Amino acid sequence: MxxxxxxxxxxxxxxxxxxxxxxxxxxxxxxxxxxxxxxxxxxxxxxxxxxxxxxxxxxxxxxxxxxxxxxxxxxxxxxxxxxxxxxxxxxxxxxxxVNNQFQIPTTLSGALLLASQQAEQIEQQQLLLQQTNNQLQAVSTKVNEQANQLKEQAHKVTFADAVIETGDSILIGHLATLITQAGFEIGQNRLFQLLRDLGYLGCVGEKKNKPLQHAVEDGLFELKYSEYLDNQGKRKMTTVTKVTPKGQEFFINLFKI
Structure with missing residues (x-):
C-alpha cells in the first residue's frame, strides 16, 4: 500500500x-x-x-x-x-x-530523444502559459465577488469569537455550527466521529461520546449532570457533554481553514 x-x-x-x-x-x-x-x-x-x-x-x-x-x-x-x-x-x-534527476545522454540517439522531449516540454509549457493567462482573466472578473465572500467569512469568524467570549459551554452540535461558520463545513454527527477518532471522546459503551479524562483535565470539555423523573416516578441522573469556551476556541482553530 x-x-x-x-x-x-x-x-x-x-x-x-x-x-x-x-x-x-x-x-x-x-x-x-x-x-x-x-x-x-x-x-x-x-x-x-x-x-x-x-x-x-x-x-x-x-x-x-x-x-x-x-x-x-x-x-x-x-x-x-x-x-x-x-x-x-x-x-x-x-x-x-535522485534517480529521476536529469541525466546527460552519452549517445546520438539519446541526445535526439532528449531534444525531442525538450521540444515537447516547451510546447506543453507554452500551452500551460496560455491556459494560465485565460484563468487569470477569468479570476480578475471575480475579484468583487471574492471580496464580498471574504467580508462574509470575516463576519462569521467574528460571530464565532463573540459566542466564545460569552463564557458559556455549548453542545457538540452548536460547536459544529461555529466550526462551519469559521470556514470548515461539518455536521454534528461527523464532528462526533472526528472527536472520537482523534481521541477526545470515548468510542464504546457508556463512555461513547463522553469526554476522555485528559480532555476534561485540559479544560476542553465538561459534563453537566441533571435529574429527571422516569415514567415510574423514580429519580434518574443524566449527563450531557458540553464544550467549554477554551474547547470552542481550540477546536475552531484546529478545523478552520
Whole structure:
C-alpha cells in the first residue's frame, strides 16, 4: 500500500504508514502525534497537517501528513525497529528523487530523444502559459465577488469569537455550527466521529461520546449532570457533554481553514 503524498511542496508520509512501521493501531499513533504536537508547535510555530482520507467502507477518517523532519520526531515515541524502517523509507524516497534527476545522454540517439522531449516540454509549457493567462482573466472578473465572500467569512469568524467570549459551554452540535461558520463545513454527527477518532471522546459503551479524562483535565470539555423523573416516578441522573469556551476556541482553530 503506497501512502506517500505530496504536501507543502515536498514529500510526506501519512500517520497510517508510520503506524505500520511501529506495529501500532493507527488510532494509537494519532493520539501520540496529537500529544507530541504541543511541543512541536512551541519550538517550530506550526501544527502538523491534519487531513482526511476515505477508508475501505467509504467513511471519512482523519490522518496526519508529516514531512521527513516531522516524522523522524514522531517516530522517537516508538521502538528502534520502527525508527530504522522509517529511516530506510526516507532513504528510498530520496534515492528515487535522485534517480529521476536529469541525466546527460552519452549517445546520438539519446541526445535526439532528449531534444525531442525538450521540444515537447516547451510546447506543453507554452500551452500551460496560455491556459494560465485565460484563468487569470477569468479570476480578475471575480475579484468583487471574492471580496464580498471574504467580508462574509470575516463576519462569521467574528460571530464565532463573540459566542466564545460569552463564557458559556455549548453542545457538540452548536460547536459544529461555529466550526462551519469559521470556514470548515461539518455536521454534528461527523464532528462526533472526528472527536472520537482523534481521541477526545470515548468510542464504546457508556463512555461513547463522553469526554476522555485528559480532555476534561485540559479544560476542553465538561459534563453537566441533571435529574429527571422516569415514567415510574423514580429519580434518574443524566449527563450531557458540553464544550467549554477554551474547547470552542481550540477546536475552531484546529478545523478552520
Amino acid at each position: 503506497e501512502i506517500v503524498n505530496t504536501n507543502r511542496n515536498g514529500q510526506t508520509l501519512s500517520s497510517r504508514e508510520i503506524a505500520e512501521y511501529a506495529g501500532k493501531p493507527h488510532s494509537d499513533v494519532m493520539k501520540a502525534i496529537r500529544k507530541m504536537e504541543k511541543s512541536w508547535v512551541e519550538v517550530n510555530g506550526g501544527n502538523f497537517s491534519l487531513v482526511e482520507y476515505t477508508d475501505g467502507k467509504g467513511q471519512k477518517r482523519p490522518e496526519y501528513l508529516l514531512t521527513k523532519k516531522e516524522s523522524l520526531y514522531i517516530i522517537t515515541k516508538f521502538n528502534d525497529v520502527a525508527r530504522a524502517k522509517l529511516i530506510n523509507r526516507w532513504e528510498e524516497l530520496e534515492q528515487q528523487a
